[in-house]
Amino acid sequence: xxxxxxxxxxxxxxxxxxxxxxxxxxxxxxxxNTLRRDLEVLVGRGTVEKVxxxxxxxxxxxxxxxxxxxxxxxxxxxLSKQRIASLAASFVRDRDIIFIDSGTTTMNIVDFxxxxxxxxxxxxxxxxxxxxxxxxxxxLIVLPGTLKRDTASLTGSSCVEYLEDYNIVRAFMxxxxxxxxxxxxxxxxxxxxxxxxxxxKSQKHYLLADSSKFxxxxxxxxxxxxxxxxxxxxxxxxxxxxxxxKEQNCTISIASYED
Numbered sequence: 001x002x003x004x005x006x007x008x009x010x011x012x013x014x015x016x017x018x019x020x021x022x023x024x025x026x027x028x029x030x031x032x033n034t035l036r037r038d039l040e041v042l043v044g045r046g047t048v049e050k051v052x053x054x055x056x057x058x059x060x061x062x063x064x065x066x067x068x069x070x071x072x073x074x075x076x077x078x079l080s081k082q083r084i085a086s087l088a089a090s091f092v093r094d095r096d097i098i099f100i101d102s103g104t105t106t107m108n109i110v111d112f113x114x115x116x117x118x119x120x121x122x123x124x125x126x127x128x129x130x131x132x133x134x135x136x137x138x139x140l141i142v143l144p145g146t147l148k149r150d151t152a153s154l155t156g157s158s159c160v161e162y163l164e165d166y167n168i169v170r171a172f173m174x175x176x177x178x179x180x181x182x183x184x185x186x187x188x189x190x191x192x193x194x195x196x197x198x199x200x201k202s203q204k205h206y207l208l209a210d211s212s213k214f215x216x217x218x219x220x221x222x223x224x225x226x227x228x229x230x231x232x233x234x235x236x237x238x239x240x241x242x243x244x245x246k247e248q249n250c251t252i253s254i255a256s257y258e259d
Contacts, residue, residue, distance in 0.1 A: 005028060005030070005038065005182075006038050006041055006042065007217070008028070008182075008217065008218070008219050008220065008221075009024065009028065009035075009038055009039070009042065010042050010047055010048070011219050012024070012027070012189070012219060012220070013042070013047075013048050013055055013056075013057055014047065014048075014057045015189070015219075016057075016189070017056060017057050018051070018054060018055065018056040018057065019054055019055060020053055020054040021035060021053060021054050021055075023054075024054075024055075027192075027220065039055055042055075043055075046058055080210045080211070080234040080235075080255075081104060081105040081108055081210055082108055083234050083255035083256070084105050084208050084209075084210060084232050084233060084234055084255045085105055085106070085107075085108030085109045085111070085112060085208065086108075086112045086255065087232050087253060087255040087256075088106075088109050088112075088172050088206055088208055088232050089109050089112030089113050089115075090112075091170060091204075091206065091230075092109075092113060092116065092119060092170065093116075093169075094116050094117050094118065094119070095117075095118055095119065095120075096116075096119050096120070096169045096170060097119075097120040097122065097166065097167065097168050097169050098119065098120070098121055098122070098168065098169060098170045098171070098172065099121075099122045099123065099163075099168045099170070099171040099172065099198045099201075099202055100121055100122070100123045100125060100128050100172050101123075101124075101125065101171070101172060101173045101174045101195065101198065102123070102124055102125035102126075102127075102128070102151055102152060102153035102174065102191065103125070103173075103174025103175075103208065104174075105174060105208045105209070105210060106125070106128070106172050106173070106174045106208050107125055107127035107128050107131065109128075109172055109208075110128055110131040110132055110135065110138065111131060113135065113137070113138060114135065114137070116137055117137060118137050118138075118139065119137065119138055119139070120138075120139040120140075120141065121138050121139070121140050121141070122141045122143065122163070122166060122168065123140070123141075123142065123143065124142070124143040124145060124153050124154040124155065124159050124191075124194060125152065125153055126147070126152040126153060126154070127152050129142055141166070142154070143158075143159040143162050143163065143194070144156075144158045144159065144162055145158055145159040148188070148190050148191075150188075151188050151190075151191060153188075153191060155188075155190035155191055155194065156190070157193070159194045159197075160193050160194055160197045163194070163197045163198060163201050164197070164201065166201060167201065168198070168201050168202035168203070169202065169203055169204065170202060170203070170204045170205075170206060171198045171199060171201075171202035171204070171205050171206065172206045172208060173195060173198065173199070173205065173206065173207050173208065173223070173228075174207075174208060174209075175207060175209055175213060175218075175222075176213065176216070176218040176219075177213055177215075177216030177217050177218040178207070178209050178213050178214055178215075178216070178231070179214070179215050179216060179217055179241075180225075180240065180241060180244045181217065182217035182218075182221055183221040183223060183224045183225060184207060184221065184222060184223035184224065184225070184227075184228070185216070185217050185218035185219070185220065185221050185222070186218060186219065186220050186221075186222045187218045187219045187220075188219075189219065189220060192220050192222055195222040195223070196222050196223070199222075199223055199227055204229050205223075205227055205228045205229050205230075206228065206229065206230045206231075206232055207223075207228045207230070207231045207232065208232050208233075209231060209232070209233050210233060210234055211233055211234060211235040211237070214233075214237045214238075214241060215241075224248075225244065225245060225248040225250050226248040226249060226250065228250050229250065229251065230250070230251050230252075230253050231245065231250060231251070231252050231253070232253050232255060233252065233253075233254065233255070234254065234255045235254070236252065236254060237252065
């Protein structure tokens with residue numbers, strides 16, 4: 001687990017160029033002593049340098065690559081993502097208030113809500129906003145924020161503040177990786193607090209993740225397995241992962257070809 005965390009620390013520091021000790025402790029939920037040990041590893045690699053009160057990215061390190069473009073991610077495992085989105089929509093009830101996270105699987109939920117007379121959708125996803133225009137049964141609430149093109153989403157503290165006003169029945173969440181060691185991961189620091197706020201303000205939590213996401217860690221952990229009622233995917237994960245989910249009272253639901 002420490003190896004995974006060190007890699008995430010390194011990626012965060014390289015992306016942001018600098019970070020304070022207090023910020024890193026809060027984001028990664030570790031003590032200052034633990035953080036200092038991890039930073040010693042990164043200093044030894046030559047990727048970061050210590051400064052008063054924090055660390056900076058070493059000047060001789062190339063910047064980390066951007067996230068894979070939204071269009072490229074949307075085209076991967078397309079049929080699996082459609083099946084998972086259809087399964088997710090089957091949990092929604094008439095007059096529900098739901099949150100749909102930004103993501104290349106979650107955005108497809110909108111297309112499968114036609115069985116409802118009315119449903120309220122809260123989102124920061126540009127794709128969900130665009131799709132909802134075609135469905136008069138959807139009452140759409142858009143979180144206010146700044147456009148982040150590589151995730152096709154609206155981000156910023158205003159999104160988090162806006163969520164505080166709503167009582168959400170179901171939150172349908174996306175991730176870039178999920179594992180026993182690292183939990184539910186996200187590669188965008190701008191979306192981190194929005195995801196955590198959506199979980200906090202909702203009663204039921206559903207994670208949509210195709211099989212390519214399992215066993216992978218990413219930059220930041222925004223949730224633990226025991227926070228989710230369901231993991232929706234198209235293929236059963238390995239036995240160890242399934243056993244862990246059972247211990248955490250998290251149900252794995254498989255999208256069939258008919259869903």
